[in-house]
Amino acid sequence: MTRFIALVALATLLASACTTAGESPPDDSPQQCAATYADGLDAWAAAGFSGTVAISTGGTFDCVAGYGAADRDSDRTNAPDTVYSIGSISKAFTAAAIFRLVDTGRLRLGDRAGAIIPALHGLASRATVRQLLLHTSGLTGSIGADHAPLGRETAIRRLGRLHRAYAPGSHYLYSNAGYTLLALIIDKLAGKGYRGFMASQVLRTPDGVRSRGFWDGEPAARGPRAVGYLDGGPTEQLGDFAGPHWALSGNGDLAMTTHDLASWTHALFDGDVVSRTSTRGIARAGIDRGDGTSATPGWVRFPASAYGEPVIATSGGGGDIGHDAVVAWLPRSERAVAIASNTPVVRAEDLLTAIAPALVEGDPVPPPKTPAGSADPAELRAAVGTYHLDPGDSFGVAVRDDELDISAHGRRAVEALFPRPASVSADTASTHEAAVLDLLQGATDEGRKERELFESDFGAITDLALSGTAVIDGELRTYITVRTASESVLGWYALDESGAISAAEIPTDPPHATFVPVGGDRYQSDDPTGDEPAVTVTFTKHDLALGGPDGTVRAERAGR
Template sequence: MPHLRLLACLIVLLAGCRVARAGDDPDFAVRADALVAPYARSGIFSGTVVVAREGHILFRRAYGLANREWDLANTPETRFRIGSLTKQFTAAAVLRLVEAGRLSLDDPVCAHVPGLPVSWATMTIRMLLNHTSGLPNVTALPDYITRTARLDRTPLETVSLLFGEDLLFPPGSVYEYSNTGYILLAALIERITGRPFVDHLNHVLLAPAGLAPMADGDALLPRRASGYHRADGAWRNAMPLAASVPSGAGGLWATADDLVAWDRALLSGRVLSPASRATMFADGGNGYGLGWYVGNAYGRRLWSHGGFLNGFAAIKDTYPDADLTIVVLGNTETAPAQALSRRLAALVFEAVPDTQLSVSDAVLARYVGFYRIAPRSVLGLTLEGGRLVASITGRGRIVLSPESDRVFAGEGDTRIAFDIEPDGRPTGALLDEGGLVRSGPRIDSAMARRITARRIGRLTIP
């Protein structure tokens, strides 16, 4: 009997250990919401967040509006554009074709897609997958925003727009991220299978694994979110984008739950063989596998990809050794998806947040200038030692740190999000000071002088 009582005590103690493990904190959802809520309060973030570990949901919540015109709220079941998260599905579909013996990663692309330019002859399927093909980005075409992005085309028709362009470098010699390569992969999949790209994903990749079908933008999608950007200090509908244009590079829509289920299926072996999965996550020397960025965070392996596309920002971070998946899907271009995801991971691991974000001086320099945030108040930005520094009428200086390439945080609860046009021009700013939210357009120095009038000494205006 004493031994049985001792055994019972040990069982109770061991059961208690699970509660104490990082990520099993019953207050985790409260702390996660406290992290995300300030971004939603100001409108910088609108979307859905899910944190899942070992198949159990630790946090699942929606914020903001799916449709601003109809005042419809986002829900966990809302569908979002997932942008470049599409690439991991495209890569998995190609690896399944390899498993079926229908192609090899080192096959020249032209062996399966006839009619490509002669200069592309040495370009292999693997080079498309790991961004070493030399293909320029279709998004860099001069008329991409005004014409190319607005017209429906097949994947091969989109790629053909680059047939007259020079390669950026000899195939296989340099890494440079290219959406064009993944659009060409969608064309390759269609050529080999005889199915439209999304149909092939659903019937051959997702359905056998027991996963919900993915959708492209042509379908009538229940609970579809609208995408938004800001211009001149006000919310606008995102720029139009034909559903077919991003294709295998960024054409899918999904819920956060869909992406968590995808991770579970992929990591459990229901989608790819162990050998194919190892190939997918092998670092080719550039921090990129096949459709995934591969690296480390918080002392653990991290497999990740973000997505940014006309009114939407997304990320899915997978920590395979911790069986942890974090999904952030937003329907505003201001959503700092990566920063949110990495900070949520820090909560799980009880670690100091490490967002590992850097923004080039060239991008920071665009924001230097003045923004009218109230009838008599101006936000001024300068660049000092590689950091943006804000000064607000009647206030001191605030040194800012990037949370994305358009959202910056200062001391306390201060946060600034910039309105950016597709050509990179900032046209306005949103300032959140601990719940006091103000926004307005970019102005010139003469206007800034007139607005601040007697308080001019508080701003540095050349």
């Protein structure tokens, strides 16, 4: 089995930028960017960014441009009219739909879910609409994998079986299931069903529907779509999943261009989607998330003390569609910034984080921090092979696109290739590993279900072995080797603070990183944003030396 559960990487920052006024381009217009942005974004494209960028001020666009391939097989490039799945940014649209129902008197934020949906039982029935919007219902767990069929009645039954990790209203705990419950509430009250109401009342703004719609099913987002590229190649999720779609409804089901995402964001906070009272309710800080930011309905609010003016942002991605997206709203300057990407080389969130300081100061977009170096192809080929660590771990070295690709096999190798950032302590990693083991040993209801699902595909589990914990693509992942009587299966899990599954992939390939030459016989991990701990590697005839912030490990070449 292969499972992905969409994980939001809640949003990054942006503050005010220089602009060059211009008319809002239609979706089929050629790309255009002010000179302040153009050269720097071109450099990011050369470093591997593939996607589109849209920046507007007061509803007028200063930059709308695409970079890289939307579809490698057909040589189709990303462009202003390219459509992306926006993942968990869909929650911002779900929140807007809820507030439209509040505006028309069909709903109150204090209403309990069970009073609206009588078939809903259990702890979920006691959650209020406000708690669901702010991720404070305390509910934990998942009701289904992203692209597995899930009907309405089954979704309601599974929601009724969710457990509660915290007292309602006391604690922030991100919940995809909570937003699915909000979608079910919309479906019950809207009169047109969830999808009909979203299409007619929320996705539509004064400038027209344009590309806004659903990634899978109808009404679909119209326009050429970007193919997502995962580490293993192109995604199989191209928007043709027949459904039923309730696993993603309300929490990760929408798609559109970055132009339309920025346009809709401006319309929302300008009062054109919901009432002015509801607009203020959406923008108002709700509950402290514990890191200086506050949850708002469908968004995250950054204080003015952090970046010079308040920023409201949200992001989505990490699922099996292979897209990442981020959108930020700057209330004082009325600026909307939307970025989407379709490869993991430079994700949308990473690009926004990297260029934000320059945009704050009104400086040109800075180039990426990719080392400048070159290597003889013969030297690259000479490094290819397997290098063994004691006991039993190894590195695999291959050449991909004139760069070295190094994969880690085993716990020590994973932790050497992906050293923990300073923000993740050893205790945090150990706690995460223990929780993953508990999960697969069936210590929780969710764990028992996960174990049953695994065994139905691969056979009875005979042993579990930790295979390393690392921060990869912005999330803490624990790799684990699960053994059955006939095979060993590698997978990874990312858990939330309550121990529930946030994201998972089973089976998976060993984690790998790209290295670029930096002179002489040295190579450095390819990190254009400069956010990750630097790792270097050197080769001799008989071994490799991998150096990071925690020291150097040496691995002996097989067959020496």
